[in-house]
Amino acid sequence: MSRTSDRVCMLELNTDMTRIVCSKCGWEVPAGTNPNTVRECGGCERVVVYGDIPRLYLIGPVTGKPNDNRETFRAVRAILRKDGYECDCPHHYIEQGTEWGKAMRTSIRQMLANDGQSTIPMYDGIAMLDGWEQSRGAKIEHDIAEALDMPCRPWREWLSPAAPAAQMADAPACQPLLAPAC
Ligand SMILES: [Zn+2]
Structure with missing residues (x-):
């Protein structure tokens, strides 16, 4: 895992593979939302990145x-x-x-x-x-x-x-x- 800034987070599938959550605060992407369109976390307001390196x-x-x-x-x-x-x-x-x-x-x-x-x-x-x-x-x-x-x-x-x-x-x-x- 590469070191990334505290200002960004990734969205991750949770362990039961049913929900997509913020890797930093646990905010959940609302059902039916395309995660690729989520630019900022709804919980911690960090910028969401889609690669290992922002x-x-x-x-x-x-x-x-x-x-x-x-x-x-x-x-x-x-x-x-x-x-x-x-x-x-x-x-x-x-x-x-x-x-x-x-x-x-x-x-x-x-x-x-x-x-x-x-x-x-x-x-x-x-x-x-x-x-x-x-x-x-x-x-x-x-x-x-x-x-x-x-x-x-x-x-x-x-x-x-x-x-x-x-x-x-x-x-x-x-x-x-x-x-x-x-
Ligand atoms: Zn968050």
Whole structure:
């Protein structure tokens, strides 16, 4: 079992295989509900994840920032990874210098992608970087994600309450192996 953040939980079949319950608080998915549509637990209000590792899409200011703000994305991604999240950044999918509209279309398509051929969203939620409200692109992405019931939180709110402060200090340490194109 991988270590995951305290902010997320999985839904599990209970032992008599008749009920689907929250792995953290025991809340039961109402009968007749498709569990794939449950994004937040009705009891503990944690975000429900559908893989072993919760996966977040990072959004934030890019245009007009030095090096398209890669360093900030990389640093936040490293912190979230230490708390058990897998994270993708728009930079993983968009070449430097891509025209804004084309970049936005690529990023939004990625953000909304399903996992493989399934109907389960690839991302369990959206993590907003500082200053996202001032970014036209990030605001558009946030508004779309929120309207489509994807859990959206400022990135720090995804961290476990127990995540040590020291974790924040060594944030920029991010191995190239783990961040190929960020
Ligand atoms: Zn719960």
